[in-house]
Amino acid sequence: MSQNIESVCIIDDDSIYINLVSKIIELRKLSETVIVFNNGKEAMDFFQESLEKNEKPEVPQVIFLDINMPVMDGWEFLREFSKIKNKLSDKINLYVVSSSIDSRDIERAKSIDVVSDYLTKPIKIDDFERILE
Template identity: 35%
Template sequence: MLELIMCIDDDPITLMLFKKVVQKASFAKEIINASNGQDAINLINEANNNPEKENKPKLIFLDLNMPVMGGWEFIDLFNSSNYFNLNNTKIVILTSTIDPDDIKKSKSYLNVIEFLPKPITVEMLDNLKTKI
């Protein structure tokens, strides 16, 4: 079981369902939610600037299509040198898009370990356990 994961998605129903499935699968002890890439970056910056918070997310579940800052923008910023201390954090793209170009693009990022369709299932999480 992972200590901390993050889910970045602008749909509150997806976030609620995600939390229930993660709990059912005993996949993580704690989940941080963000409604877009910018909110996620703000949460990560807050954790980085707080020395008492040693716990960083080990895995990020990321939607691609969101307002303010979408998934691709988030990945590009997250992979910048500002976040080198999180370079062990892996990303799972969890999206409703089926665009083959998105799947191909996701493979160009070393920290993206999976491209999954919504909604998440216990089986998907069990398969992820073998990759992390």
């Protein structure tokens, strides 16, 4: 299986989920690099610093974003990320990943321009392969 995705970003505070997803990506050779942030603020700081340092910042092609996190949750991250996404890259696919099956959360996430789709935890290996190939 060839790597079509250079870099994947996981924004989530669940270390077990992060380890599992990272291991699936590594074992299936779905991406060269996995960048991990434990909350939205860490991720937003990274993206804003990338913008300040470079005209064309190095950004992941796929982002998996959890909704419920400390410091800055997924909704707050999406609000801030929406303001800077066009400066980063048009090639970023952002997936909201949550254990919430509340239709209000799903509709809210899908109504945000920068969101590619809403995925419910646990994500199936087939979903990773579909997204990352």
